[in-house]
Amino acid sequence: MTALKIDLVSDIACPWCAIGYARLQQALQTLPDLKVKLEWHAFELNPDKNAPQEPILPALSRKYGRSEDEMRAAQANMMDIASELGLNFEKMQQRFTCNTFDAHRLVKWAATEDKATAMKLALFDAYFGKAKDVSDSEVLAECASKSGLDQAEAKRILAGDDYAKDVSEDIANYQQAGISSVPAFIINQKYLISGAQEPEQLAQALKQITSESPS
Template sequence: MTPKTLQIDIVSDVMCPWCIIGFQRLQQALTAVSNIDAHITWHPFELNPQMAKEGQHLGEHLAEKYGSTPQQSQQNRANLIAIGKTLDIEFNFTDQSRIYNTFNAHQLLQWAKTFNQQTALKLALFQAYFQQQQNIADIDVLLNVVETVGLDPKQAKAVLTSQQYADSVRAEQALWQSRGISAVPAIVFNQQYLISGAQSTQYLIEAIKQLQA
C-alpha cells in the first residue's frame, strides 16, 4: 500500500518548552500510525520579539508577563521536567535560567531549510537552550550549534551578518499571525487542519488516523 503523504507545518519558538514537548508527542504519534509519509516544515514565531540580546531572568520574565509568583514558576518548571522525562527531553532549569531573543535562530532555521536540515537544527537549538542552558541569541553559540548538525558555520555567520533572511522571517510570522496563530505550538496538517498546543500523543494519533481515512 502506498504511504499517505502528510504535510505538517509547525509554528513554534525555540524558547517554548511546550513546542519541544508537542513535537516529541507528534513523533510518537507518527511512529504509532503506520503507512504515513510525513513532511515537516518549521515556521517562525517569536514569543518575545523585543527581548534584548542579553535576555532576561526567566523568573522575572514570567512574573512580568504572566504575573507568576516564584512558587508558581518553580512548580511550572517541576511540571515541565516531569513531562520531559516521559518524552526523553532533558529540561535543566536552574535559578539562574534566562530567556533570550530568537530572531537570529529563526533566520538560521530558514537557511537550514535549503539543506533539508531544519528539523535537525531545531532539535539542536532546543537542546542547546533547554538542556545546556546556552544563550542562543549569541552568535558564537548559534554557530557552534549549526556545526553540530553538519552545516557550515562560515556560511551561517554570513547569513547572520547580512541578515538576508530577516525579511522572510518577518513575512512568515506576519502570515501565520494573519491566519489566527497567536500562540505556539501550532501544528497544521495538510494546510487545512489546525491543532493548537501540545496535545497528548493519543489525541494526535486519532487526528492522524482521521486524516489517513
C-alpha cells in the same frame, strides 16, 4: 501510503514546542502507513530585539501574573515531561529570556540543506538543556555545526540579513492567520491542532484527518 503536510509553527524559546514535536514523533511511530512532510515556521515569544535579557522565572512570573514559586513548579513539571520524552531540559530554570529572530534565520537556512529539524533540536537542547543564549551568534554557529552545517557559513549568514525576510513573512503570515500561541500544527493547510497534545490524541487526530483526505 497516505501523505500529510504538517506546517509546525513554533519558537525556540517555547518549551511546549519542543515537547509538542517530541510527542508528534511518538504519535507518528504508531502510524507507520502515514508519510509526513514537516516544515518549521517561525513565531516569536519575545519579539523585541532590544529588550534586556532577564532570568526566566521572574520574567514568567510578571508575564502570567503568578508567583515565582508557581512558575518554578510549572517549569519542574515540564522538565519531568521532557525527561520522559528523552529531551534535555536540565537547565530550563536557569535560562534567560532572549530574542530568537536570528535563530529562526538559521532554521530557514538549515531547511535548504534538509537539516531544519536537526537545527531546531540543537537549539532546543542549547536553550533548555544548557541555558545558553540562543540570540548569541557564537552559540548559534555552534548549534549549526552540531546540526551538520558549516559553522563559517552560519557566521556569515548571521553577520548579514540572509533569510530575515523569510522569517518576518512567516511571523506576519501566521499572525494574520490567527495563530497567537504555539505550538500550532497546521495539517494539509486546512486543519489546525493547537498545543502540545498527548501522543495518543495527536495520533487520533491525524488518523481522522487522513480518513477525510485523499491518499
